[in-house]
Amino acid sequence: MVERRTSRRGDSPGSRELIRSGGSGGSEGSGLNGSRGFTGHSTLPSSNDGLGSANSLDQTMTRSLGSRGSLCDEAADECDNINVVIRCRPLNDKERQRGDENNLIFPGEGQAWVNMDGMNGQLTQKPKVFTYNVVFEPEALQEDILEHSGVKRLLDMAIDGFSCTIFCYGQTGSGKTHTLTGPPHLFDKGPDMFSESHGLIFRSFVYLFNQLQNRDDQEFTLTASYLEIYNEKVIDLLNIGTNTKPLQVRWSKKKRGFFVENLFEIECAELDDLLAVLEEGLRNRAVASHNMNEYSSRSHTILTVNITSEQKADDGVNLTRNGKINFVDLAGSEMTKKTNSEGKTLEEANNINKSLMVLGTCIAALSDNRKRDGHIPYRDSKLTKLLADSLAGNGVTLMIACVSPAKSNISETINTLRYATRAKRIRTKPIIVMDPKEKVIMSLQREVSLLREENAHLKMLIDLGENVPPPMSRQGSFRIDDEKLENLDNRELIKLVQHYMAEHENVRKENKELQRVTTALVRDQELVCKENERLLRKLEDVSRDPHSNPNAQSEDRLAAYLNAALFVTVCCVCVWVWWPPYYSNHFTPTTILEYHAVRADSLHFLRTLVFLLFYNNPLPLCLQPVFVRALLSFSIFPHHHSLPPSYSLVSVCCRSPIVPAQPAISGEELLNASMTGNFNMMSGGSSRVSNTPSFRSRSLPSSSSSQVWINPLNNSRGKDSDSGPSSRGRGAGTSRESSQRHHRLPDSINKELEKRRIGKSMTDLTTSGGSSGGRRNSWDERNESEVQRMRKIPVKSKSMSPGVATGRSGGRGKTRSKSVPRLKGGGRGGIPRGPAARDTDHRPPGPSYHGSSLPSVASTSPNNIHTNQLLYMEEDQSQELVTV
Numbered sequence: 001m002v003e004r005r006t007s008r009r010g011d012s013p014g015s016r017e018l019i020r021s022g023g024s025g026g027s028e029g030s031g032l033n034g035s036r037g038f039t040g041h042s043t044l045p046s047s048n049d050g051l052g053s054a055n056s057l058d059q060t061m062t063r064s065l066g067s068r069g070s071l072c073d074e075a076a077d078e079c080d081n082i083n084v085v086i087r088c089r090p091l092n093d094k095e096r097q098r099g100d101e102n103n104l105i106f107p108g109e110g111q112a113w114v115n116m117d118g119m120n121g122q123l124t125q126k127p128k129v130f131t132y133n134v135v136f137e138p139e140a141l142q143e144d145i146l147e148h149s150g151v152k153r154l155l156d157m158a159i160d161g162f163s164c165t166i167f168c169y170g171q172t173g174s175g176k177t178h179t180l181t182g183p184p185h186l187f188d189k190g191p192d193m194f195s196e197s198h199g200l201i202f203r204s205f206v207y208l209f210n211q212l213q214n215r216d217d218q219e220f221t222l223t224a225s226y227l228e229i230y231n232e233k234v235i236d237l238l239n240i241g242t243n244t245k246p247l248q249v250r251w252s253k254k255k256r257g258f259f260v261e262n263l264f265e266i267e268c269a270e271l272d273d274l275l276a277v278l279e280e281g282l283r284n285r286a287v288a289s290h291n292m293n294e295y296s297s298r299s300h301t302i303l304t305v306n307i308t309s310e311q312k313a314d315d316g317v318n319l320t321r322n323g324k325i326n327f328v329d330l331a332g333s334e335m336t337k338k339t340n341s342e343g344k345t346l347e348e349a350n351n352i353n354k355s356l357m358v359l360g361t362c363i364a365a366l367s368d369n370r371k372r373d374g375h376i377p378y379r380d381s382k383l384t385k386l387l388a389d390s391l392a393g394n395g396v397t398l399m400i401a402c403v404s405p406a407k408s409n410i411s412e413t414i415n416t417l418r419y420a421t422r423a424k425r426i427r428t429k430p431i432i433v434m435d436p437k438e439k440v441i442m443s444l445q446r447e448v449s450l451l452r453e454e455n456a457h458l459k460m461l462i463d464l465g466e467n468v469p470p471p472m473s474r475q476g477s478f479r480i481d482d483e484k485l486e487n488l489d490n491r492e493l494i495k496l497v498q499h500y501m502a503e504h505e506n507v508r509k510e511n512k513e514l515q516r517v518t519t520a521l522v523r524d525q526e527l528v529c530k531e532n533e534r535l536l537r538k539l540e541d542v543s544r545d546p547h548s549n550p551n552a553q554s555e556d557r558l559a560a561y562l563n564a565a566l567f568v569t570v571c572c573v574c575v576w577v578w579w580p581p582y583y584s585n586h587f588t589p590t591t592i593l594e595y596h597a598v599r600a601d602s603l604h605f606l607r608t609l610v611f612l613l614f615y616n617n618p619l620p621l622c623l624q625p626v627f628v629r630a631l632l633s634f635s636i637f638p639h640h641h642s643l644p645p646s647y648s649l650v651s652v653c654c655r656s657p658i659v660p661a662q663p664a665i666s667g668e669e670l671l672n673a674s675m676t677g678n679f680n681m682m683s684g685g686s687s688r689v690s691n692t693p694s695f696r697s698r699s700l701p702s703s704s705s706s707q708v709w710i711n712p713l714n715n716s717r718g719k720d721s722d723s724g725p726s727s728r729g730r731g732a733g734t735s736r737e738s739s740q741r742h743h744r745l746p747d748s749i750n751k752e753l754e755k756r757r758i759g760k761s762m763t764d765l766t767t768s769g770g771s772s773g774g775r776r777n778s779w780d781e782r783n784e785s786e787v788q789r790m791r792k793i794p795v796k797s798k799s800m801s802p803g804v805a806t807g808r809s810g811g812r813g814k815t816r817s818k819s820v821p822r823l824k825g826g827g828r829g830g831i832p833r834g835p836a837a838r839d840t841d842h843r844p845p846g847p848s849y850h851g852s853s854l855p856s857v858a859s860t861s862p863n864n865i866h867t868n869q870l871l872y873m874e875e876d877q878s879q880e881l882v883t884v
């Protein structure tokens, strides 16, 4: 026994249980086992099954209206199913009189069961189960249809520029006209505004005008037309004079759709105007009586309300959208046997059935995935021609399938329900209808604004997180006066579009350039980071040399004493050798030699030997440091394994502590900053590159050291601040200027880059604002030849930076020290950049040392030991070191 629920009129629609809604399906099933979810309660709307429903209509709306702000046809990418709801009318008097049974059961959950043989709800056979999202039971009110079928949302969409269609389908006498316009004679004495019988059209008009009044930002123009297709002839219901001459349905190339030629359109400024259109149409449409319906519609009618809205968009452009809503009241399919149609009515019935059959074929084809893309026979009837766009075009469609509950109509009811199920599978692509020219303008505007945002973002990246410019000011943008736009002729409009396109192109170019610069910067940063990391590691190694040993100073002093003692000894020997001849006034090399030779005893012989040894012979001088070294290395000072071979007395006595150059930028911090884009966290300054003993003696900065630069942009912000965003022009040229200003890199980075010849390219980039031809990096294609040349250079260190490598001539590693020219004036040589440097000796001046220890450095210019020397050290790993 199936429980029946009754509704109480006057309840709120939500609380009433006369509207059944379900969450799944759209399927036709059979059997009691399909009684899933028979809960007897209804929720409105229920979950969406994706096959079309009021709920999915809501979603379509949400999605489509989501693009309202963007003013484009983004929704075009989205498909939507035709939305289908079922309305069952109550048994009419005739049916009751002849004892017809209610054959439809509504168990809830959007299901409609067709009882195949039962009487009074008795089920002996499995019922046919149809599931829809919304099912209106016989007790449903007219108001419920408006509230719960999704019509309101459809109307909103029409206002927003979509093409919407609501059509009622069903057998004759099933309540299509009742649903759309209400019972017969409702308008005979003029419309009663408060009648509860008013159909969907009347209620929609009221809702529509309410909505239009709420939208203050738009201006609307409404026109309405009303036609009928009677015996395959299109008749204008608002212009009966043309009744004798049917209107033609033609194909519009421009709109890519069918339209009715010369159809009367009445502008409706007021609600009354629309109601008058409805009234006039109802009065003029063809109605006849037959067995099943006393007031049977003999034609299909289409009432169309065109809604043109104008809205002010950005940049003063007026946006025009053309939405429309079609109310289609189809004539009901008839079994002529049942209706007893004859003559004219029979002819009408045949035409109705024929056109409905074509409509059925179209729906069947559209709902079949395999046939959807094939030929759809729209042209076979006027009805399908005019409904083509609603069925498979860019519209949103709601089908209200009206059914009779009577057992006598069971086959028609099943047919209708199958029809409805099939229609749910049809998918359309709703789009907002706009003027093509305005569409282009809006689309370009949208793209320009997107590019502007991207532009600003890229600039922000290049600014290393500083001086974030807001999106380009629109002050500079040309503005279009509303009235002016209206008065624009085509030529001017084309000009306007061209202007937009030009701007669009400019911004695109600039963005491309900025993107290139950003990429290059990131790569350069990575290089610098890696290089710095290596340098830091090397520096740490260097710091482990003897001079960082706290005992080194005392050891050095001891060595100096020993050296001095040796020096004194040597002096004594000299005196000992030279003294007697000097006093005998024979102070020439010959006389000295003769003097000792004449006295041929062993002492004088020794003196002669020492004389010969010392005289013009540098060997003893060389022996001195060797002696010291031997002493220090092997016996007295075990730590001193790495004293330079030419460890002269002067150098020992006068040498200042060696200060390893501290890289201006901590590699890891730079790397982090480049990854995070936050350079603020890097603290310290180049001034902190210290040569103080404390710095020397402490361990070298780790990666987390704060001995790094401050982004100079921080300090120069104030200077730049006067060139605010408002000074940025729209055009590419102006933007480039601003790019120049903001692309400036910190000096320390520039220095680093310059040393590697990256700086040059960076400078070029920043000064040219990323214009072409600025960059010449080793990875640059244009620098291909140089790269090739570099590859031929035998370089010992594989991790060498390309900039260093390109600045050197190859194969110089071990021999260059002898050919290093001494720098005149004591200046410091830098690493020359550019191809010209290849032919010159770009080694820093001064004697070079081969060995494993650091050179002594003039105490007056400790900062001269800078990254350059370390770079060299890194570069060939021969540990050749250069002093200044």
Ligand SMILES: Nc1ncnc2c1ncn2[C@@H]1O[C@H](COP(=O)(O)OP(=O)(O)OP(=O)(O)O)[C@@H](O)[C@H]1O
Residues within 6 Å of the ligand: 088, 089, 090, 092, 138, 170, 171, 172, 173, 174, 175, 176, 177, 178, 179, 182, 183, 184, 293, 295, 296, 297, 298, 330, 331, 332, 333, 402
């Ligand atoms: N839900 C309903 N509640 C009360 N009466 C209804 C309902 N639906 C239809 N009727 C009545 O049933 C009769 C037939 O309805 P209607 O004319 O709307 O059918 P139809 O489907 O339009 O038929 P046709 O295709 O022949 O035009 C009308 O008298 C109408 O008032």
